[in-house]
Amino acid sequence: ADIPKEQWAQVTEKDGVITYKKIPVPTPGHDEVLVNIKYSGVCHTDLHALDNDWPLPRKTPVIGGHEGAGVVVQKGELVTNVDIGDKVGVKWLMSTCFHCTFCQQALESLCPKAQLSGYTKDGTFQQYCVANAAHLARFPPQTDLSAVAPIMCAGLTVYKGLKESDTRPGQYVAIVGAGGGLGTIGIQYAHAMGLNVIAIDGGKEKGEACKKLGASMYIDFKESKDLVADVKKATHDGLGPQGVVLLAPQEQPFQQATGYVRSHGTVVCIGMPAGAKVSMPVFDTVVRMIKVKGSYVGNREDTAEALDFFLRGKVHAPYKVIGLSQLQSVFDEMRANRVIGRYVMDMSK
């Protein structure tokens, strides 16, 4: 392949500001590859990275992005698991140590030495991205790179969250924020996993979308007078869903979730609003034996599984394609809370 010396990128040189500019193409190390990013999704996390508002140190300057799909064009001399020409995905977890107790248990996302794409390492908002070979997602040749991009973060995260909900096929899972970017993918995963989905969000339009994607029931929190009661009523025995996946754990949805989740059930937190806290009543938590859990991206095996559902046609994230040069407009829409579905950037534009 013909690797250029320069490339276009969106660079954060100062918190909150991105600059679209030409920069040098980087060179991969021994165990790394250079990926020609064809498409990159834009994730809410990218906005946190841009604003640097999380209690986790971020590098500066930084190139954001962690939902990349592209082609390997160069590789370090120790790389054996991918070849030049392979289609691959770049994820939030860019590399881990593989030696710590968490890595030894395949809990890589907890590795204290994890490097994060678009956060502690330059990410996928550039045409050529260096990535650790071991953590690449590997796609078959026929994979549609624009469609698969959102699976790398949104898909993986929500799939893992569903696994962590400890539900089995035939049981109920409530998805809070079901009409949003993660939610619309989550409904499809849950449906393909044999779960009965209770979709929770606001507005009629979202309700229709949720049902089309496979939700058995939709509960509109704008219309409901008693959300806890309504969610419980949506289960055939009135005892509430066995699992809840909270895509937006603001204080109120969390409180409600601990109210309507079935006794012995599980509430999974995925979203991470900066500075948010959740609180729950001890008495109910104890006598109803409720579990509350955090779920954070997924490991390499989870990635392969999430990808497999996509490849078998069970999951398609609705997305709009724009050019890399237009990233600012996506952030603007995000800040205005106007994004429906997912934006995927074509890196050539």
Next chain:
Amino acid sequence: ADIPKEQWAQVTEKDGVITYKKIPVPTPGHDEVLVNIKYSGVCHTDLHALDNDWPLPRKTPVIGGHEGAGVVVQKGELVTNVDIGDKVGVKWLMSTCFHCTFCQQALESLCPKAQLSGYTKDGTFQQYCVANAAHLARFPPQTDLSAVAPIMCAGLTVYKGLKESDTRPGQYVAIVGAGGGLGTIGIQYAHAMGLNVIAIDGGKEKGEACKKLGASMYIDFKESKDLVADVKKATHDGLGPQGVVLLAPQEQPFQQATGYVRSHGTVVCIGMPAGAKVSMPVFDTVVRMIKVKGSYVGNREDTAEALDFFLRGKVHAPYKVIGLSQLQSVFDEMRANRVIGRYVMDMSK
């Protein structure tokens, strides 16, 4: 056996007040037995029942008590699992429906029709107590009834909490409130289960007691300048304990527990202060994949297991014997937070 018509009991006719008086001996129904209570422990829950300060309806008048040990003296015609003369235990869960989805899964403590000893049914603070046969703990003939009484609630509860902590032999469990009634038993269970116990409480005396009972380490929260750091340091790799059992989930210990528990670890709430709430930071919960769980007494199998550890001599709850007539003094000491270990009442005095 010679069953009298009248018996002594401690009766709560008005919230907060107990009266020591003679009352009629009750008669068991078809599937019930009459137990001649020989000893009954006094539990913190009895104080909540007395004060009626939980969000759970209590009957009035009520005879408290749910750590009873005695002998079957009469049985309903349908009872087949115990015989007259058998030594048995009466627990908080006095009966359940055996038909609901929770009972069908052996999660009886979640049964919506559960009857609770000393709360929705008259309990063990009387010489002759009616109890459902199916939920009795069954003791071998040689069992010391005074020593086994505290196993019926304190022992069972803390044993179940340890099981719910998802820890395996060789791992670390922190017990918060390790020097108290449940804690001192909990250390012994944890030790017998092959766990490394980090005991947390206040004061030197408690520290020495904890270590004698099997704790590997003791951390004095009164002395520690950074409890989170100190608990982490108590583990050989500095990553914190895999499990935490919170016997007194006040706001501060809970916050600390979510701070020092190992990533992917579990915090179990057992204690239920009236009206308490616990809150946790979403960001940490998610990126460290922490679990928070409630644990509530245990089922019949848990009871048999907790009892088996006791019978094999692995666990001995330190207790003082007093007479039933002296119950008021125990409540007085509890209110003054002066109880060390457990009080067990001799029903004949």
Next chain:
Amino acid sequence: ADIPKEQWAQVTEKDGVITYKKIPVPTPGHDEVLVNIKYSGVCHTDLHALDNDWPLPRKTPVIGGHEGAGVVVQKGELVTNVDIGDKVGVKWLMSTCFHCTFCQQALESLCPKAQLSGYTKDGTFQQYCVANAAHLARFPPQTDLSAVAPIMCAGLTVYKGLKESDTRPGQYVAIVGAGGGLGTIGIQYAHAMGLNVIAIDGGKEKGEACKKLGASMYIDFKESKDLVADVKKATHDGLGPQGVVLLAPQEQPFQQATGYVRSHGTVVCIGMPAGAKVSMPVFDTVVRMIKVKGSYVGNREDTAEALDFFLRGKVHAPYKVIGLSQLQSVFDEMRANRVIGRYVMDMSK
């Protein structure tokens, strides 16, 4: 309801012989009900019961049958979980002790005191059957009693076997004997549970049926030259299915299953040919960490779950209706190995 004094039944008075005759209608005990059986499936186990060829004592005379669907017409004075007029199912597990260690863990099928319908107790090949109330399956009013009958044994057994296969949605399960009575239901359960089904059986016709019911792949053991290789090839990475459900564990299919199951995978035995043994090579079992498990009917919770899939329309067992009087012809066809799908008897004919 108007309960007659006499009824029609198929009675086994001598091993191997059934007699269609009038007998008295029995009376339920305290905790029992009388069920007016409307439909009863015929299961391969009924043939073993008839021939008395299992190493498990059977009563004589006996009325066979354990896939009954009917209406409660009378109940003992202690029965609270069903009412007269309720639609209910009678299963192989007719009653258990509810007190032993297995019952305490919701493993009722292992209860040493279990009573078995059509084996140690008179079963559903009669118009009025006495059954223990606690173990009845409970149907909603609109349930089609002929269609639900086979769920009571075939459906429950294969659903439980799939649960025991330790597979998760998205993984592969091979069903051996997929074209038979249990297999055709099993494919549908597996599909509804989000599993990729590799159906294994003999003949083109069965192959087409399996695919229509939801199998992703069909392997014809009559055509395959290397069954182990072919099953492995049917998985996208060539490593074989994570789970195998053996509906007919003859020696050869078992040997093959331990050959093609993925390393760390599970082989579940369900079928029980009289006197059969299975053997496996130790070396492979160890270095590939294979699990082999037996699965035996299911508990009350499993029954409710299996039923729920049926009620949501995910599973429909293909069946033919004949009259109770024609039972002998079903056994004749079974002995000739000519049964396709399930026979369900209309008790009124």
Next chain:
Amino acid sequence: ADIPKEQWAQVTEKDGVITYKKIPVPTPGHDEVLVNIKYSGVCHTDLHALDNDWPLPRKTPVIGGHEGAGVVVQKGELVTNVDIGDKVGVKWLMSTCFHCTFCQQALESLCPKAQLSGYTKDGTFQQYCVANAAHLARFPPQTDLSAVAPIMCAGLTVYKGLKESDTRPGQYVAIVGAGGGLGTIGIQYAHAMGLNVIAIDGGKEKGEACKKLGASMYIDFKESKDLVADVKKATHDGLGPQGVVLLAPQEQPFQQATGYVRSHGTVVCIGMPAGAKVSMPVFDTVVRMIKVKGSYVGNREDTAEALDFFLRGKVHAPYKVIGLSQLQSVFDEMRANRVIGRYVMDMSK
């Protein structure tokens, strides 16, 4: 450190024959280290490697050994997880690919590209051994290298087998072959894990040894007239042990194990006699819901855990030290079935 050019080794140039000779010291690759082996245990597997009688290709010539303990004296430029001077252990699993589906799930022992010490790679029967850095066991500085050597295979294998037995503290585990090399370590692990150990072996002497090491009961198969009945009787309720660990799965012990294991219990196969098969009756396996599993060494996390028990003084493998030059005599004793405990070789002699 001063690395010599030549070293002493025991080399297998022809199946069944070892030669003690001087050979060149090898050089580690990028991700490898050179370990100055101080002590190496001798394992029964080494005899299989010598005789080349397993259905698994072995390299020729080969230097055997996979229970090595030594000091890192040289390292490849990519090695970051150990330093020169560190005390480390070399195990059977010498390296794995870290990319396959099994490695991604921390099931490294199932990696199709696994390299095996003393089998597909030269092992620890030499003074300087090359080993993959990622799979080294890491010892604290104060570790006694002769005592820790047997933990690298015997300890790890039996600890993992106990984990795979699905038993919980307080339950029963039967160890078959309890008086042998793995068994004597296994009793100690099981005891430290809170299990009640039923030791099974032949002869009084072994019985006394087993009890000293922590077994609750000893059953002498030479004396027992009905081993199945005797093992069941050794449990307080007569239902048999929840788990069985078979260190020598000959046909007969395996048959017996499936007879006395508690219903719903687990039989773990560890030993791998060349060519052995195990068979079980289908009927019992199904109606008692028995599990049979293979367990094969352990992953890096299992190694760290097994080591931690050793470091905390819970486990000490009885061993005799001899010189590397005397290896032939150990094999002679093994062939004569005369080895008690473990031989550990001092590499300097």
